[in-house]
Amino acid sequence: MMKVTVEVMSWLKEDFNHKSQGSLVLEEVVTPGTSIIDLIHLMADKYPKFGKKVFNGQKQELTDYCLVILNGSIVSASAELNTELKEGDTIKFLPFFFGG
Amino acid sequence: MGAKLYGTTGKILRVDLSKERIWEEALDEATLRKYFGGTCLGAKYIYDEVDPKSQWSDPENRFFVGSGPLGGTRVAGSGSVSFVTKGALTNGFASTQANGFFGAFLKFSGFDAIIFQGAATNWKYLYIHDGIAELRDARHLKGQDTWETEESIKKELEYSERSMSVLSIGPAGENLVKFACIVGDKGHVAAHNGIGAVMGSKKLKALAVARGKGKVEVKDAEQLAIVAKQILESAKKMVVFDWGTSRVISAAEGAGWLPIKNYNTNVFPEHSLFVGDRVRSVFEVKPAPCWACPSHHCHLMKVTEGPYTGYSGEEPEYEQWAAWGPQIYQKDPGAAVMLANEVDRLGVDCNESSWVVGWVMECYEKGILTKDDLDGLEMTWGNAEATLALMKNIAFRRGYGNILAEGVKHAAEQLGGEAVNWAIYTGKRNTPRGHDHRGRWVEFLDTIVADIGTYETNPGFIPDFTIYGLPKTYDIFSHEEVSTVVGKTKGSLPFLDSLVTCMFITRFELPLLCQAVKAATGWDVDLQEGFNVGRRALNIMRVFNIQAGLTPDKERPSARYGSIPVDGPIKGKDIMSGWENMLDNYYKLMGWDRKTGLPLPETLSQLGLEHLIKDVDRVKGGN
Numbered sequence: 001m002m003k004v005t006v007e008v009m010s011w012l013k014e015d016f017n018h019k020s021q022g023s024l025v026l027e028e029v030v031t032p033g034t035s036i037i038d039l040i041h042l043m044a045d046k047y048p049k050f051g052k053k054v055f056n057g058q059k060q061e062l063t064d065y066c067l068v069i070l071n072g073s074i075v076s077a078s079a080e081l082n083t084e085l086k087e088g089d090t091i092k093f094l095p096f097f098f099g100g
Numbered sequence: 101m102g103a104k105l106y107g108t109t110g111k112i113l114r115v116d117l118s119k120e121r122i123w124e125e126a127l128d129e130a131t132l133r134k135y136f137g138g139t140c141l142g143a144k145y146i147y148d149e150v151d152p153k154s155q156w157s158d159p160e161n162r163f164f165v166g167s168g169p170l171g172g173t174r175v176a177g178s179g180s181v182s183f184v185t186k187g188a189l190t191n192g193f194a195s196t197q198a199n200g201f202f203g204a205f206l207k208f209s210g211f212d213a214i215i216f217q218g219a220a221t222n223w224k225y226l227y228i229h230d231g232i233a234e235l236r237d238a239r240h241l242k243g244q245d246t247w248e249t250e251e252s253i254k255k256e257l258e259y260s261e262r263s264m265s266v267l268s269i270g271p272a273g274e275n276l277v278k279f280a281c282i283v284g285d286k287g288h289v290a291a292h293n294g295i296g297a298v299m300g301s302k303k304l305k306a307l308a309v310a311r312g313k314g315k316v317e318v319k320d321a322e323q324l325a326i327v328a329k330q331i332l333e334s335a336k337k338m339v340v341f342d343w344g345t346s347r348v349i350s351a352a353e354g355a356g357w358l359p360i361k362n363y364n365t366n367v368f369p370e371h372s373l374f375v376g377d378r379v380r381s382v383f384e385v386k387p388a389p390c391w392a393c394p395s396h397h398c399h400l401m402k403v404t405e406g407p408y409t410g411y412s413g414e415e416p417e418y419e420q421w422a423a424w425g426p427q428i429y430q431k432d433p434g435a436a437v438m439l440a441n442e443v444d445r446l447g448v449d450c451n452e453s454s455w456v457v458g459w460v461m462e463c464y465e466k467g468i469l470t471k472d473d474l475d476g477l478e479m480t481w482g483n484a485e486a487t488l489a490l491m492k493n494i495a496f497r498r499g500y501g502n503i504l505a506e507g508v509k510h511a512a513e514q515l516g517g518e519a520v521n522w523a524i525y526t527g528k529r530n531t532p533r534g535h536d537h538r539g540r541w542v543e544f545l546d547t548i549v550a551d552i553g554t555y556e557t558n559p560g561f562i563p564d565f566t567i568y569g570l571p572k573t574y575d576i577f578s579h580e581e582v583s584t585v586v587g588k589t590k591g592s593l594p595f596l597d598s599l600v601t602c603m604f605i606t607r608f609e610l611p612l613l614c615q616a617v618k619a620a621t622g623w624d625v626d627l628q629e630g631f632n633v634g635r636r637a638l639n640i641m642r643v644f645n646i647q648a649g650l651t652p653d654k655e656r657p658s659a660r661y662g663s664i665p666v667d668g669p670i671k672g673k674d675i676m677s678g679w680e681n682m683l684d685n686y687y688k689l690m691g692w693d694r695k696t697g698l699p700l701p702e703t704l705s706q707l708g709l710e711h712l713i714k715d716v717d718r719v720k721g722g723n
Contacts, residue, residue: 076577098560
C-alpha cells in the first residue's frame with residue numbers, strides 16, 4: 001500500500017461535504033499500480049456527490065467538471081489519466097472553470 | 101403595412117448629432133430575422149454605413165446601441181445592451197455589452213436600437229421617455245465621473261434609482277482615452293475596444309432611458325415562460341448563479357490562469373484573501389440584481405477591513421479582482437474594491453488599464469521608468485494609491501498619462517528597447533481579458549484572431565460540446581484540439597450578443613435560446629439558423645476589418661503574452677510552438693483564406709452574405 005495526498009480546491013470542496021475556507025487535504029491509502037483515473041473512481045465512490053458530477057451516467061466517461069493537477073502540473077490529455085501514482089504524490093482536484 | 105411583429109418594436113432610432121436631428125426608421129421582418137438585433141444588426145449597419153478606411157473618430161463613424169428579440173422579456177438577463185462601432189483601440193470593429201436595465205427599458209420605450217452619427221458641437225445627452233427622444237445640453241456634466249453623471253441626470257429629470265437607466269462616459273471618454281469604456285446603472289460596464297472614446301468623439305456624454313409604461317409583446321407568452329424557466333435551471337448549475345464571479349479567483353490561481361505580476365509568475369498564495377467565500381463574509385454586501393434576474397451575481401460592497409475601511413461601491417467582478425489584485429501584485433482586497441470602482445467611475449476599461457499599470461510597475465522596478473518620468477509617482481508593485489493617481493493622469497491625459505492613454509502597445513513601442521518585450525498585447529493592439537492566457541489556450545487564440553478586440557466564443561460556458569460536432573471534452577493544451585474548439589464554436593457568443601442576453605444566465609444554451617426566440621417572435625428558428633446569425637456577424641466584421649488594415653500578419657502575441665510560464669501549474673506550456681498550425685486549422689474551420697484572411701465566397705454565400713463577395717474581390721485585387 002502507499003500514501004498519496006489529495007487536495008480539493010475551491011467550490012469542489014462542497015462535493016466532499018467540506019464547507020470551511022481554505023483547501024481540503026485528504027491522505028489516501030491506495031494499492032501500488034493505482035492510476036489517476038483509478039483514484040478518481042475511488043473518490044467518486046467515497047463521495048457520491050462528486051461522483052455524480054465527475055462522471056457521465058454509469059461512470060463510463062469523465063465530464064469536464066474537474067481539472068486534475070499531479071505534483072503541480074496540469075493533467076490535460078486523457079491518456080495522462082492512466083499515469084500510475086507513486087508514494088507521496090500530491091493530486092489536486094480543481095473546478096474546470098473557464099470564463100468570467 | 102406588413103405583418104404584425106412580435107418580440108421586437110420594429111423600429112430603430114436614428115440620431116444625427118451634427119444636425120441635431122432625430123428620426124425613426126422601420127425595421128422589416130426579413131432584416132430582423134436575418135440579423136436578429138444587438139451585435140449582428142449593429143454589424144450590418146456599421147458595414148453598410150462606415151468607410152472601413154476611415155478613422156474611428158471620424159464623425160461619420162456610427163455608434164450602435166441595441167437590444168434584441170429577447171430584450172425586456174421574462175427571460176432573465178434580457179436587460180443587457182450591445183454596442184457596435186468602429187473602436188478606438190484597434191480602429192476595427194468593436195462589439196461589447198453591458199448588463200443591467202438599459203436594453204429592456206429601450207424596448208419598453210419603443211425602440212430595438214439607437215444609431216448615432218455625426219458629432220455634436222457641444223456636449224449632449226440623449227433622453228428617451230415613452231417613445232419620445234430628445235437631445236439635451238450636457239455641458240454641465242463635463243468632467244463628472246460615470247456615477248455622478250447618472251445621479252445628476254436622474255436628479256434633473258426627477259427619476260428615482262430604478263425608474264431610469266443611464267449609460268455614460270467619464271473623463272476618460274471625454275478625453276478620448278483609447279480604452280475608455282461606458283458605464284451604466286452604476287457598475288455595469290461595456291468595456292472593450294475604446295467605445296467610450298467613440299462616444300467622446302461625438303461629444304455624447306450619456307444616454308438616459310426612462311422605464312416607461314410600454315411592454316414587449318411576444319408571440320407565445322406561455323411557451324416563453326416555460327423556456328425561460330428551463331434556461332434558469334441551466335444557469336443554476338453554474339457557480340456564477342450563487343456567487344457571481346467572486347469565487348473564480350482561487351480556481352484561476354490553482355489552474356494557472358490568474359494573471360500575476362504582469363505574467364512574471366503564476367503563483368499568488370494571497371488568492372484566498374480575494375475569493376468570494378471570504379470577501380462576501382468579511383465585507384458588507386447587498387444584492388443589486390439586473391433586469392428580471394434572480395441570481396446572486398451582482399452586489400454592492402462595503403469594505404470593512406484595512407486602510408480602505410468604509411469605502412462603498414459595487415462588488416468587483418472577477419476581472420476587476422484580477423486586475424487590481426494579482427496583476428499589479430496588490431494584496432489588499434479592500435484596495436482592489438476601491439480601485440475597481442474608481443476606475444469604473446473614471447470610465448476606463450479595467451483590463452487594458454491593468455496591463456498598462458503592470459507594465460509601468462515592471463518598468464519602474466527595472467529602472468526604465470523613474471519617479472521623474474512618471475510625474476512624481478512611485479510605481480512600486482502593489483502601490484494602490486499610486487495606481488489611482490496614475491489612472492487619473494491617464495483619464496485626464498496629464499503628463500506621462502497622455503502616452504499611456506493610447507494603450508500599452510503604443511506606450512511600450514514609444515519607450516522602445518527591452519521594455520517592449522514586457523508589455524502584453526496583440527498585433528491588432530487589443531489585449532487579453534483579466535486572465536493569463538498562457539494557461540487558457542482557447543482564449544489566447546480567440547483573443548488574437550478576434551475582429552472585435554475581445555472574445556468571440558467562450559467554451560467555458562458551453563454546456564454541450566456535441567452540438568458543435570465536438571467530443572464532450574478536449575485537451576486544453578493540445579494545439580489541434582484547442583484550435584478545433586475555437587473554430588467550431590465561433591459564432592456562439594455573437595449569437596448571444598445578437599439576442600443580447602447575459603452570458604452568465606443564458607450560457608450557450610443554443611437549442612433553448614432558439615426555442616425562446618420562436619416563442620418571442622414566432623420565427624421557427626433552428627439551431628443552424630441561430631448559430632449562423634453569430635457567424636454572419638463575424639464574417640461581416642472580418643471583411644470590414646481586413647479593409648481597415650487588420651490583416652492576418654497582425655495575428656500574433658507580444659513577446660510576453662506568448663512567453664513560456666516559468667513556475668506554477670502551467671510551467672513550460674508553450675503555445676507558440678504550434679501557433680502556425682493552430683492558425684491553419686482555425687482558418688480552415690472558419691472558411692477563410694489563410695493568406696488574405698478574407699472569407700471564401702462559398703462561406704459568405706452559405707451565410708446569405710453574397711453582397712460582400714464583390715468587396716472581397718476588390719480587396720484581393722488590391723483596390
